[in-house]
Amino acid sequence: MLEIIDISKSYESMEALNQISFSVAKGEIISILGPSGCGKSTLLSIVAGLTIPDTGMIRWNGISLTSVPPHLRNFGLMFQDNALFPHRNVYGNVAFGLKQLRLDPAAIDKQVSAILNMVGMKDLANRDVLSLSGGEQQRVALARTIAPKPRLLMLDEPLGSLDRNLREQLLHELRQILTKLEQTVIYVTHDQDEAFAIADRVAIMNAGQLIQIGRPRDIYEHPVSTFVARFLGLTNILEKSIVSVDKSNGVRISEKSLIPVSQPPPKHMKNPRILVRPRGAQLSEHGTLSGILAGISFRGALVDLKIIVSNELQLKFEVPTPSLIPKVGTKIKLELPSDASIWIEDDSL
Amino acid sequence: MWQATLSTILTLAIGLPGAYLLAHYNFWGKSILRAITAIPFVLPTVVVAASFTSTLGPNGWINRTLITWLDLETAPIILNHTLWAILIAHVFYNTTIILRLVGDYWTLMDPKMIKAARCLGATQFRAFLGITLPLLTPAIVSAALLVFIFNFTSFGVILILGGPIFSTLEVAIYRQTINFFDLEMAALLSVIQLICTLGLTILYARLSRKTHRPLQTNRLPSIRRQQLNWKKRISIVIVITILIIVLVVPLITLAFSSVYKFEPDRGERENISTGFTLNYYHELFVNRRNSIFFVTPIETILFSFRNAVITTLSALAIGLPATWMLTRKTRLTQLLEPILMLPLGTSAVTLGLGLLLVFSRTPFNMRTSSLLVPLAHTLVAFPFVIRSLLPSWTIINPQLRKAAAMLGANPIQIWREIDLPIIGRAILVAGAFAFTISIGEFGATILLSRPEFTTVPMAIYRYLSLPGALNYGQAMALSTILMIFCGTSIFCIEAIRPNAISEF
Numbered sequence: 001m002l003e004i005i006d007i008s009k010s011y012e013s014m015e016a017l018n019q020i021s022f023s024v025a026k027g028e029i030i031s032i033l034g035p036s037g038c039g040k041s042t043l044l045s046i047v048a049g050l051t052i053p054d055t056g057m058i059r060w061n062g063i064s065l066t067s068v069p070p071h072l073r074n075f076g077l078m079f080q081d082n083a084l085f086p087h088r089n090v091y092g093n094v095a096f097g098l099k100q101l102r103l104d105p106a107a108i109d110k111q112v113s114a115i116l117n118m119v120g121m122k123d124l125a126n127r128d129v130l131s132l133s134g135g136e137q138q139r140v141a142l143a144r145t146i147a148p149k150p151r152l153l154m155l156d157e158p159l160g161s162l163d164r165n166l167r168e169q170l171l172h173e174l175r176q177i178l179t180k181l182e183q184t185v186i187y188v189t190h191d192q193d194e195a196f197a198i199a200d201r202v203a204i205m206n207a208g209q210l211i212q213i214g215r216p217r218d219i220y221e222h223p224v225s226t227f228v229a230r231f232l233g234l235t236n237i238l239e240k241s242i243v244s245v246d247k248s249n250g251v252r253i254s255e256k257s258l259i260p261v262s263q264p265p266p267k268h269m270k271n272p273r274i275l276v277r278p279r280g281a282q283l284s285e286h287g288t289l290s291g292i293l294a295g296i297s298f299r300g301a302l303v304d305l306k307i308i309v310s311n312e313l314q315l316k317f318e319v320p321t322p323s324l325i326p327k328v329g330t331k332i333k334l335e336l337p338s339d340a341s342i343w344i345e346d347d348s349l
Numbered sequence: 350m351w352q353a354t355l356s357t358i359l360t361l362a363i364g365l366p367g368a369y370l371l372a373h374y375n376f377w378g379k380s381i382l383r384a385i386t387a388i389p390f391v392l393p394t395v396v397v398a399a400s401f402t403s404t405l406g407p408n409g410w411i412n413r414t415l416i417t418w419l420d421l422e423t424a425p426i427i428l429n430h431t432l433w434a435i436l437i438a439h440v441f442y443n444t445t446i447i448l449r450l451v452g453d454y455w456t457l458m459d460p461k462m463i464k465a466a467r468c469l470g471a472t473q474f475r476a477f478l479g480i481t482l483p484l485l486t487p488a489i490v491s492a493a494l495l496v497f498i499f500n501f502t503s504f505g506v507i508l509i510l511g512g513p514i515f516s517t518l519e520v521a522i523y524r525q526t527i528n529f530f531d532l533e534m535a536a537l538l539s540v541i542q543l544i545c546t547l548g549l550t551i552l553y554a555r556l557s558r559k560t561h562r563p564l565q566t567n568r569l570p571s572i573r574r575q576q577l578n579w580k581k582r583i584s585i586v587i588v589i590t591i592l593i594i595v596l597v598v599p600l601i602t603l604a605f606s607s608v609y610k611f612e613p614d615r616g617e618r619e620n621i622s623t624g625f626t627l628n629y630y631h632e633l634f635v636n637r638r639n640s641i642f643f644v645t646p647i648e649t650i651l652f653s654f655r656n657a658v659i660t661t662l663s664a665l666a667i668g669l670p671a672t673w674m675l676t677r678k679t680r681l682t683q684l685l686e687p688i689l690m691l692p693l694g695t696s697a698v699t700l701g702l703g704l705l706l707v708f709s710r711t712p713f714n715m716r717t718s719s720l721l722v723p724l725a726h727t728l729v730a731f732p733f734v735i736r737s738l739l740p741s742w743t744i745i746n747p748q749l750r751k752a753a754a755m756l757g758a759n760p761i762q763i764w765r766e767i768d769l770p771i772i773g774r775a776i777l778v779a780g781a782f783a784f785t786i787s788i789g790e791f792g793a794t795i796l797l798s799r800p801e802f803t804t805v806p807m808a809i810y811r812y813l814s815l816p817g818a819l820n821y822g823q824a825m826a827l828s829t830i831l832m833i834f835c836g837t838s839i840f841c842i843e844a845i846r847p848n849a850i851s852e853f
């Protein structure tokens with residue numbers, strides 16, 4: 001088990017990491033999610049031992065790694081743009097880590113071909129790495145990183161530079177390989193789809209702070225703050241000024257629209273806001289929320305709706321596709337489930 | 350041959366740690382150090398020789414200090430006319446090349462490569478051996494080869510410091526021509542020389558093309574101020590000290606010697622005065638020894654200046670169209686490129702000999718023309734001009750020209766609005782190079798110049814070969830002037846050079 005305890009790091013005047021603590025269980029895939037520049041890569045670098053933190057410590061199975069140099073940690077790190085060795089071919093890259101273990105050549109040979117086989121690159125062992133396509137380079141980099149059987153695997157935006165189709169395909173393969181190896185993994189990305197698809201738990205970071213950590217579903221259902229909500233694409237956040245408390249267990253957001261929410265907001269919140277979840281709503285004559293349809297996009301069983309509720313407020317919902325799709329500009333009514341809204345902290349200040 | 354190999358190895362030994370330092374650390378005064386270390390490369394050979402005489406020669410500062418301290422009769426370090434003198438001078442001369450070529454390449458190397466190797470279980474040493482070294486090899490080899498070419502064709506340093514025992518092909522050619530008037534022998538030696546250097550140059554061109562193979566990724570050189578422990582600090586200080594001793598101290602002693610008088614002049618036995626004096630600079634305006642010079646030293650400066658202006662203009666006049674042609678990729682240019690690069694592979698002495706042979710007989714009898722020297726200088730400067738122009742010219746995106754054309758610019762306007770602003774700085778750099786080279790050129794000049802047209806380096810050479818404190822002092826004074834000039838011009842070049850990997 002990896003423990004990250006109270007890690008802080010600043011560069012000159014800039015604070016890169018501020019008291020980060022969490023742990024990763026054996027065989028767990030944890031994803032660190034955050035916008036670029038939030039300190040994700042610095043954290044990986046510290047865990048790998050390439051960067052020395054100002055304060056805090058890294059422990060593995062209870063033993064501090066502070067004085068262990070990177071090459072003795074047996075952690076694997078796959079870099080953002082692969083950092084393949086341009087002067088070695090595919091085989092030479094994958095074999096590099098094994099050679100450092102001073103295995104005999106026959107054993108290295110066997111392992112390299114087994115791993116190249118696993119990532120589907122066994123025919124390209126003798127290729128020059130610079131002649132490979134982006135996806136192939138990614139596979140070689142993964143193969144190189146997992147070849148020495150690291151006890152912890154860290155991936156820094158491994159699919160960052162690839163186009164969408166390839167990314168989805170590789171993500172799927174990656175998930176299979178990692179699960180098969182029962183590998184402990186830290187997966188850094190700025191893409192929430194990627195994080196949610198691959199991780200057992202997701203840690204969301206912003207500006208050097210750990211904001212929230214939890215299972216993907218929990219985070220999606222209960223984001224702790226407006227930053228997390230917006231980062232996950234949940235934009236239905238109600239400003240204080242347009243909300244007035246209604247006696248019928250909800251808040252009134254316009255003359256004709258009422259949103260159910262538990263009252264009052266939790267006491268520990270300094271700047272409580274209401275987040276309206278887009279899912280679960282239905283088009284209905286008896287709906288409590290009415291507005292003008294501003295946009296509609298068809299996604300199969302669901303449609304995404306954009307509704308102008310009042311001059312200041314536009315909300316997005318996904319509803320089951322009705323038999324008769326309403327036209328843009330018409331007035332519609334939505335019925336929201338009782339758990340449609342939650343209170344979250346506004347941390348955008 | 351031996352001398353060249355040894356010099357190259359020594360230069361590498363001193364240059365590589367420096368290259369590492371410049372590529373990886375930011376420290377106070379780094380840019381100054383970088384600029385100062387570039388001075389030796391553009392210094393005229395005679396100035397290098399003069400500064401070594403002033404530092405390590407029998408009357409040099411080190412020997413004087415040792416004599417005074419240890420109360421010795423004679424100079425304890427006799428380096429003049431030994432291999433060591435030549436080696437040290439060559440190291441002084443060429444360390445910059447290693448610093449620049451290898452250092453710049455090193456800066457571009459992605460630090461992630463090393464990090465990746467470390468995470469794969471490689472120790473620092475194995476990561477260096479397995480990753481850094483192989484990646485740097487093309488840069489190191491091509492830099493070393495260039496240093497070797499320069500050492501191999503070294504002329505002025507050897508002529509002045511080597512004495513009669515040590516001789517390169519260059520010096521042999523010169524001696525055959527001037528001392529023995531054996532032009533046939535000289536020509537034969539020149540051909541051998543030409544073949545050797547040409548081979549080496551082609552090899553260099555091949556290799557340096559290889560270093561242009563993209564190192565990929567690390568687009569912005571990321572040098573971060575690192576936390577330094579005391580071990581690193583100490584080793585940095587040591588490397589800087591060595592660099593300063595090798596590269597900077599000779600320059601300072603040279604300047605010092607030009608304003609400090611050690612011993613009375615000849616015929617001045619009565620009132621012996623030593624100490625600081627500007628006398629040597631005053632003497633430059635006086636034509637004292639009519640039998641040796643037809644002109645005062647200060648006039649040599651004017652003559653050199655005139656040469657340099659002519660050289661700069663003509664080198665640019667030929668260099669610009671030549672570069673323009675090289676940027677068009679046609680069959681003709683592929684054929685032309687080696688021919689245009691030929692002067693780089695030819696040594697100055699060989700060039701001088703060639704010109705001497707061509708122009709001493711009809712129909713080109715220009716032997717007595719004062720234009721012969723600038724002509725030679727133009728040929729010497731030409732490859733440097735092209736090398737300065739070509740990189741920034743080739744990086745002009747052809748789309749820019751097309752875009753300008755689509756916006757209604759005619760070809761002349763395109764050239765004026767797109768090409769000229771982009772290569773303007775490169776033209777300035779090329780001009781400065783041509784000027785500096787012409788001012789300091791020695792090898793070709795010594796074969797071609799006539800007493801009435803003496804350049805500054807020639808005058809220094811003659812002063813150095815004459816006995817007496819006054820002559821020595823005047824050599825130092827002229828050398829200092831040249832050094833200051835070259836120093837200024839390299840600072841200018843540094844300041845206006847377009848941000849590209851430096852090439853030589």
